[in-house]
Structure formats: C-alpha cells, structure tokens
Amino acid sequence: MQSATVFNVQKFSLNDGPGIRTVVFLKGCPLRCTWCANPESQMRAPQLEWKNSACIGCGACLKAAPGAEAAVHANKRHVDVHSLAGDSNEGRAAVSACPTHALTCTGETKTVEEVLRVCLQDKPFYEDSGGGVTLSGGEALVWPEFCEELLGRLHEEGVDTCVETEAHVSPKVFRHMAPLFDHMLVDLKHVDANKIFAHTAGQANLMLDNLRWAIANHPDVLPRTPVIPGFNDTNQDARAMAVWLRDAGAIRVQLLPFHNFGENKYELLGMDYALRGAKNLRSENLEEYRQVFVDEGIQAFF
Numbered sequence: 305m306q307s308a309t310v311f312n313v314q315k316f317s318l319n320d321g322p323g324i325r326t327v328v329f330l331k332g333c334p335l336r337c338t339w340c341a342n343p344e345s346q347m348r349a350p351q352l353e354w355k356n357s358a359c360i361g362c363g364a365c366l367k368a369a370p371g372a373e374a375a376v377h378a379n380k381r382h383v384d385v386h387s388l389a390g391d392s393n394e395g396r397a398a399v400s401a402c403p404t405h406a407l408t409c410t411g412e413t414k415t416v417e418e419v420l421r422v423c424l425q426d427k428p429f430y431e432d433s434g435g436g437v438t439l440s441g442g443e444a445l446v447w448p449e450f451c452e453e454l455l456g457r458l459h460e461e462g463v464d465t466c467v468e469t470e471a472h473v474s475p476k477v478f479r480h481m482a483p484l485f486d487h488m489l490v491d492l493k494h495v496d497a498n499k500i501f502a503h504t505a506g507q508a509n510l511m512l513d514n515l516r517w518a519i520a521n522h523p524d525v526l527p528r529t530p531v532i533p534g535f536n537d538t539n540q541d542a543r544a545m546a547v548w549l550r551d552a553g554a555i556r557v558q559l560l561p562f563h564n565f566g567e568n569k570y571e572l573l574g575m576d577y578a579l580r581g582a583k584n585l586r587s588e589n590l591e592e593y594r595q596v597f598v599d600e601g602i603q604a605f606f
C-alpha cells in the first residue's frame with residue numbers, strides 16, 4: 305500500500321472544487337514560490353516547527369535530543385528546527401519532551417487506507433452537496449503512486465475527485481494522472497518565463513505546456529491565478545495571461561487575491577518570508593485587472 309506525507313486534512317471546504325469537500329494536503333513542492341502561504345508544504349518530509357510565544361526556554365527538547373543543534377532566540381535555548389528531521393527518533397523525542405507544545409512536527413506519513421478512512425467519514429455531505437475529495441499540497445502530483453491508489457479507492461466508493469495543482473511535474477506523469485480526476489484546478493502563475501524564474505524555483509514552460517494540454521484534453525479544468533504584488537498584479541501581466549488563456553482555448557479563470565495569512569508559519573519553520581509586510585489584495589480593488597481578462601474573452605471571477 306502506498307503512503308505519503310500529509311500535513312493537513314481539511315473538512316467542509318467550500319473553495320476547493322464543487323460542493324462540500326475534504327481537502328488532503330500533501331507535503332512536497334518543487335516551486336517554493338516567494339509568496340507561498342503554506343511554507344510547511346514545500347519540504348517532502350515531516351518538519352519541526354518552533355513557536356517563540358509558547359517556548360519557556362526550559363531546554364527539555366535539547367536534553368531529549370542530544371544530537372540536535374541548539375538555537376537561541378530571546379534568551380531561550382531550544383532545538384534548532386533545521387537540525388533534526390521531524391520523523392527521526394530524536395525529532396520525535398524532542399517534540400514529546402516539550403511541556404508547552406512550543407516544539408511540534410508538521411507532516412505525518414499516512415497510508416492510503418488511513419486517508420481514505422477520514423475522507424469517507426463525510427461521504428453523506430459529498431452526496432448532498434455535489435462535493436467530494438480534493439488532493440492539494442504542496443504539489444499533490446509529486447506523489448503519483450499514492451494519489452492513483454487513493455483516487456481508485458475513492459472512485460470505487462463513488463466519491464467525486466479533484467486536484468489543485470501547479471502542473472510542475474513531467475508531462476508523462478501529468479497526462480497519466482489528469483484523467484483520474486473529475487475536476488482539475490490548475491495554477492496559471494504567469495506566462496513570463498523570466499518572472500517565473502525570479503519568483504519560483506520552477507520552469508514556466510513545463511507548467512504552461514501541462515496546463516495547455518489539460519485545457520485541450522480534460523473535461524473540467526479551471527485555471528486559477530494567484531494575484532501577487534510585484535509579480536503579476538499589473539494590467540500588463542493580466543493581459544499577457546488573458547491572451548495566453550484565450551489562445552490555449554480556455555474560457556474562464558479564477559483570480560485569487562494575495563493574502564499574507566501564511567506569514568507566521570515562516571517564523572515557526574525558521575524561514576525567511578520574501579513578502580513580509582506586503583498588504584493583502586482585495587477583490588474590489590482588482591476590478592480593472594479582472595476586466596482585462598473579460599476584454600480578452602475570458603470569464604474572470606474571484
């Protein structure tokens with residue numbers, strides 16, 4: 305049986321495909337976008353997190369994990385989250401020893417059976433609402449064997465399936481996996497390869513070729529564009545993406561205004577956040593931006 309690193313299972317989601325859905329978030333993403341709202345999703349393996357406001361500096365974590373390196377913040381000496389794997393013996397020991405839950409682990413290895421059991425708990429809600437299960441991340445498709453086995457079991461149970469993907473996987477994997485989903489929500493971050501290169505660790509052509517293929521071959525693809533300050537939030541950016549979508553045969557796009565809700569997570573993980581201090585974008589201030597897509601024949605909505 306396949307397994308994967310899962311960092312969250314969110315029930316009763318209304319924004320990740322049709323109806324009421326359970327969203328399974330898998331760890332691992334090759335892109336590392338500068339605006340990422342889920343930095344805990346980037347690394348494939350379970351990771352330690354440390355919360356300054358909860359730490360009392362007792363040092364119990366360091367005693368429990370003598371192989372760990374120490375970090376010091378605000379006179380509090382604690383395990384350096386980068387020095388231990390979250391699923392190592394010492395990582396687990398350090399987490400267990402922490403009396404205030406300041407040190408925790410994000411991500412857990414789960415089998416298909418374990419994830420399926422949780423997903424099926426809400427089957428009546430899926431049936432009543434036209435919902436189902438959405439695989440997300442990170443990039444869910446970096447776990448193709450796990451996803452394929454889970455999707456097969458969900459379909460045996462009559463559960464509708466959806467994926468949220470950046471399409472940054474090999475065309476071979478993408479074309480094999482795409483037909484296994486009833487719905488696809490696929491990111492279109494930009495069409496400018498230089499901007500993609502500057503703000504992510506990804507390759508524009510790979511994502512664009514996969515999205516173009518999905519639009520042409522899958523019955524239900526919704527391109528989605530995260531609108532990010534300083535990356536793709538000008539009307540020129542909108543026009544370039546709108547023209548690309550029109551030429552690829554798309555008729556609609558969902559716009560996702562930037563939010564900074566993930567900012568605190570960077571501190572927990574000991575990571576830098578490139579957009580620290582950036583203000584949230586609001587849909588009411590992006591009407592002109594949305595209209596650019598409409599003018600090019602693309603139904604754009606928030």
Ligand code: SF4
Pocket residue numbers: 354358359360361362363364365366380381382383401402403404405406407
């Ligand atoms: S055990 Fe917990 S509270 Fe104590 S130093 Fe380590 S992280 Fe801080």
